[in-house]
Amino acid sequence: MSTIALRRLTKRFGNFVAVREVDLDVAAGEVVCLLGPSGCGKTTTLRMIAGLERATAGDVVIAGRRMNALKPERRNVAMVFQFYALYPALTVAENIAFPLPAERIDGAERRRRLQRVAKILHLEAVLDRLPAEISEGERQRVAVARAIVRDPNCFLFDEPLSRLDIELRQTMRSQIKEVLSGLSKATVIVTHDQLEALTMADRIAVMRDGMIEQLGSPHEVFTRPANVFVAGFIGTPQMNLIEADLVRVENGCAVVVLGGREIELAVDGAVARLESEKVTIGIRPRAFAPIDRPAPDTLTAVAELIEPMGAETLVHARGETGQDIRVVLPRERRISVGETLHLRCDARQTHVFSASGQAVRS
Amino acid sequence: MALWEQLGLRRSHGVGQAGWCWTLVAAIVSVIYFFPVLWIILTAFKSYGDALAVPPKFIFTPTLDNFVAVFSRAYSSGSKAQDTGFSLYFFNSIFISGTSVMLALIIGTLAAFGFSRYPLKGNDIYLFVILTTRMLPAIVVIIPIFLMFRVVGLSGTYAGIIFLYTAFNLPFAIWMMKSFFDELSPDVEDAARLDGSSDRGVFFKICLPQVKAGLAATAVFGLILTWNEFLFALLLGGIETRTVPVAMAQTVGGDIGVRWGLLAAIETLFLIPVILVTFALQEYLLRGVTFGTIKR
Numbered sequence: 104m105s106t107i108a109l110r111r112l113t114k115r116f117g118n119f120v121a122v123r124e125v126d127l128d129v130a131a132g133e134v135v136c137l138l139g140p141s142g143c144g145k146t147t148t149l150r151m152i153a154g155l156e157r158a159t160a161g162d163v164v165i166a167g168r169r170m171n172a173l174k175p176e177r178r179n180v181a182m183v184f185q186f187y188a189l190y191p192a193l194t195v196a197e198n199i200a201f202p203l204p205a206e207r208i209d210g211a212e213r214r215r216r217l218q219r220v221a222k223i224l225h226l227e228a229v230l231d232r233l234p235a236e237i238s239e240g241e242r243q244r245v246a247v248a249r250a251i252v253r254d255p256n257c258f259l260f261d262e263p264l265s266r267l268d269i270e271l272r273q274t275m276r277s278q279i280k281e282v283l284s285g286l287s288k289a290t291v292i293v294t295h296d297q298l299e300a301l302t303m304a305d306r307i308a309v310m311r312d313g314m315i316e317q318l319g320s321p322h323e324v325f326t327r328p329a330n331v332f333v334a335g336f337i338g339t340p341q342m343n344l345i346e347a348d349l350v351r352v353e354n355g356c357a358v359v360v361l362g363g364r365e366i367e368l369a370v371d372g373a374v375a376r377l378e379s380e381k382v383t384i385g386i387r388p389r390a391f392a393p394i395d396r397p398a399p400d401t402l403t404a405v406a407e408l409i410e411p412m413g414a415e416t417l418v419h420a421r422g423e424t425g426q427d428i429r430v431v432l433p434r435e436r437r438i439s440v441g442e443t444l445h446l447r448c449d450a451r452q453t454h455v456f457s458a459s460g461q462a463v464r465s
Numbered sequence: 466m467a468l469w470e471q472l473g474l475r476r477s478h479g480v481g482q483a484g485w486c487w488t489l490v491a492a493i494v495s496v497i498y499f500f501p502v503l504w505i506i507l508t509a510f511k512s513y514g515d516a517l518a519v520p521p522k523f524i525f526t527p528t529l530d531n532f533v534a535v536f537s538r539a540y541s542s543g544s545k546a547q548d549t550g551f552s553l554y555f556f557n558s559i560f561i562s563g564t565s566v567m568l569a570l571i572i573g574t575l576a577a578f579g580f581s582r583y584p585l586k587g588n589d590i591y592l593f594v595i596l597t598t599r600m601l602p603a604i605v606v607i608i609p610i611f612l613m614f615r616v617v618g619l620s621g622t623y624a625g626i627i628f629l630y631t632a633f634n635l636p637f638a639i640w641m642m643k644s645f646f647d648e649l650s651p652d653v654e655d656a657a658r659l660d661g662s663s664d665r666g667v668f669f670k671i672c673l674p675q676v677k678a679g680l681a682a683t684a685v686f687g688l689i690l691t692w693n694e695f696l697f698a699l700l701l702g703g704i705e706t707r708t709v710p711v712a713m714a715q716t717v718g719g720d721i722g723v724r725w726g727l728l729a730a731i732e733t734l735f736l737i738p739v740i741l742v743t744f745a746l747q748e749y750l751l752r753g754v755t756f757g758t759i760k761r
Contacts, residue, residue: 154659175659182656188653193674
């Protein structure tokens with residue numbers, strides 16, 4: 104079975120801990136994205152799975168076998184590198200077929216496989232060219248072709264689309280997803296692009312400082328962020344994170360003090376657990392519903408900057424305590440600078456994070 | 466305004482784009498540089514009288530006598546022409562230079578790969594020490610080397626002179642090749658490993674083809690260095706292992722004064738191999754000598 108399991112995987116460089124006790128299981132046919140800002144340890148984790156970095160502690164188990172001590176060439180892992188890492192002196196065809204001799208595949212079978220992946224990735228026309236002579240998008244496809252021509256234990260992708268322009272990225276995203284879905288292999292994709300993660304992954308592992316902050320389906324990490332970091336990291340425009348003092352919770356409403364005014368926000372029942380303390384309220388820019396007049400459960404903000412985004416309009420508004428509040432409104436809703444907005448949000452879309460940054464919900 | 470603009474010149478960024486003015490300047494500079502070589506080649510085809518003519522002759526009846534005399538000539542007037550031994554000297558030059566450059570390239574490339582990919586503690590110190598061997602002028606070390614060679618019986622042998630030239634070329638080969646290996650993307654090697662290549666496979670199939678330009682440049686530089694080397698060849702070479710530069714020096718004198726035509730003929734022949742190699746490797750050479758500019 105093509106699976107990957109990481110057990111308390113740790114990597115230290117001197118005193119710096121790059122990856123800290125990461126546990127992760129990737130099932131056969133599952134695509135897991137490691138998502139996080141640069142320096143969060145996601146690439147190091149990937150390189151440890153590949154065997155390009157040696158784990159300081161913990162285990163890498165691929166296809167049920169502990170592989171810590173095995174050299175990369177013995178692990179039977181296919182990887183697509185960020186800069187593609189094509190062999191410059193070999194033609195496209197030689198590049199794609201390069202891994203096959205190691206799997207003892209020669210002759211007719213070798214040609215058959217080459218033709219098959221070249222067809223899938225539309226590379227038939229450039230098979231005789233050198234990597235330097237083809238376009239960026241073609242290079243990217245050659246890198247993918249070189250990975251899927253094999254029958255590996257698992258697939259690893261390191262920022263596979265970061266070098267492509269937006270249009271090409273979209274095409275490749277769906278193409279890679281399609282190719283992977285037919286292979287039923289455990290796949291790990293490293294990316295700092297959340298859109299890539301949200302669209303391609305079955306599950307996303309959001310990483311920070313060498314640790315997995317949250318592991319869940321794209322829907323889960325988006326709708327139920329585990330903490331302030333994940334909440335702020337996933338979703339564009341970024342979630343509004345407003346610091347406030349929690350006064351009391353009554354009738355499913357949290358009463359918070361913002362700029363001297365008490366506001367009643369509809370929240371999850373579990374918030375009742377919290378005593379009065381400092382909390383962070385998280386509301387996505389698209390979760391606001393502007394209403395005409397102020398109410399006890401509305402936030403008040405003055406529009407300062409308006410960015411039309413086509414289908415929607417992004418409004419940067421100034422809240423009561425001076426914080427920046429981002430609101431996305433439908434295009435039809437006309438708005439002008441200086442207009443006062445009364446913003447309401449329903450309980451399911453209002454996230455409350457405790458003083459320690461953890462989400463509070465039932 | 467920059468000078469070239471005042472002169473109506475423009476900067477060019479490729480072959481064939483240069484303005485006529487630049488082309489002219491380049492042509493003049495080339496002629497100045499090439500003139501001594503041209504003069505040697507012309508002299509090689511001149512008779513004894515023409516070679517010494519004042520004012521110098523540009524138009525004359527060419528003769529191949531000098532080239533014949535390189536290999537076979539009479540040492541005094543009236544005596545029979547005999548073999549001058551130059552075919553052996555040419556063989557020696559080619560054999561000794563070729564072998565030592567090849568050895569320096571093989572050892573240097575392997576060492577450079579090691580220094581680049583498997584750095585030791587104090588890597589830079591080792592590299593520096595290797596370079597210091599080239600900081601002394603040859604004349605300083607010639608006597609100790611001469612004595613050492615005498616003791617171990619290497620003086621006058623092919624092995625001795627090849628060994629010496631290899632050692633001579635090594636620092637340059639190591640430094641040059643290391644800079645080329647340093648330029649390569651480590652990702653490509655990682656990819657090859659993941660694709661099932663051993664360390665040896667990575668070196669031969671992936672790295673080596675990428676540093677062809679470096680190999681070519683290192684080979685040409687090493688070849689020119691050993692090809693023209695005189696001092697060590699004179700003092701450590703024997704009669705059997707005499708190279709062309711030494712033999713040329715010993716041909717200068719003679720009972721009828723300096724035979725410029727003969728010398729020029731030897732030199733013309735001596736130039737051919739270097740020119741051939743340089744042309745053969747030209748494609749890589751330009752990239753090799755401008756090493757910073759290799760695109761990833």
